[in-house]
Amino acid sequence: MEGTVIDAVLTASRTLVAVSTRSLGAAAEHTTIAQYRMLVVLASRGPQRMVDLAAALDVAPSTAGRMTDRLVRKKLARRHRGRNDRRSVVVSLTADGRQVVDEATARRRVLIEDILAKLPSAQQQAIASAFETFAAAAGEVPEHLWPPTPAADVPPAGVPA
């Protein structure tokens, strides 16, 4: 394959990674990147068991558990006991947690918009098309139907207390 193409993607990659990082840095006052990643998973996939959450984040269950502790302390997430399987713990977003995710995404949009605003409309279209193609090849879910599930901000089913 031609190296030039990869070079172009690699360059843009650095840009976007930087944008994402910045959108968080200035973001939620005291929400860390790790915590934000967890919020995003919960927002996009809905309430998750601890194990699945850990797997989605690619961290050890103990890490996911303690991260959940902190999010709960900040009222960004909740812990529920699974009723089918009483071993399991289900973590879900609170309204506050959802808001943090929404705001961060909004900030990122602004940063990207600032970059695109420098270009004529025709080039913006070309970029949209190319980026869509790329994301599709990578098997990513397109933004306009993201998050995949509305992710109801409630426990999976009636939980006693």
Next chain:
Amino acid sequence: MEGTVIDAVLTASRTLVAVSTRSLGAAAEHTTIAQYRMLVVLASRGPQRMVDLAAALDVAPSTAGRMTDRLVRKKLARRHRGRNDRRSVVVSLTADGRQVVDEATARRRVLIEDILAKLPSAQQQAIASAFETFAAAAGEVPEHLWPPTPAADVPPAGVPA
């Protein structure tokens, strides 16, 4: 501005952030992401004063200092005393440090190549063009002339010991 364009970029952004993360996870055995970021800055900008390094990474000087401690312990970086300004400390890469950066970049190239390989050549060209335009608008240095300076792996000038 049209939301669709931003959506496309945002989607591709998630893809690339994931790729970058993965290229490190499997990467240097015990080099963390933070350490890797520092190595990249040193590789791309050459030896840096502690203050500038901290600014480039957007962390506090104390963090940069302690991160440098760890990199030095692993023989990936060196500490020098500035001779013009004896307050300053200059950090530079060792050959080992440079190698870590090169290997991570190579891994990332492979991941991106895997994605692009699914597309016909024409689309690859379109992607290259669009990504270049985007990166240029963001003011990023293109990959084919990166790192900007050869970043000589030596102290800025004759340092006594």
Next chain:
DNA sequence: GTCGTAATGTTGCATCCTGCAACTATTTAC
């Protein structure tokens, strides 16, 4: 030249992130 101020790093302290190993509570398989 001397004194006050600014710049550069480092250290102490607190908090978060992380993984591994050990342990408890449940569930499932035989």
Next chain:
DNA sequence: GTAAATAGTTGCAGGATGCAACATTACGAC
């Protein structure tokens, strides 16, 4: 009904991070 697998939590250890306090060095005003 007991053994094995699964789900979480806790103890322990090390890296990442920022803020405040401190020592050194440089620079500017006089």
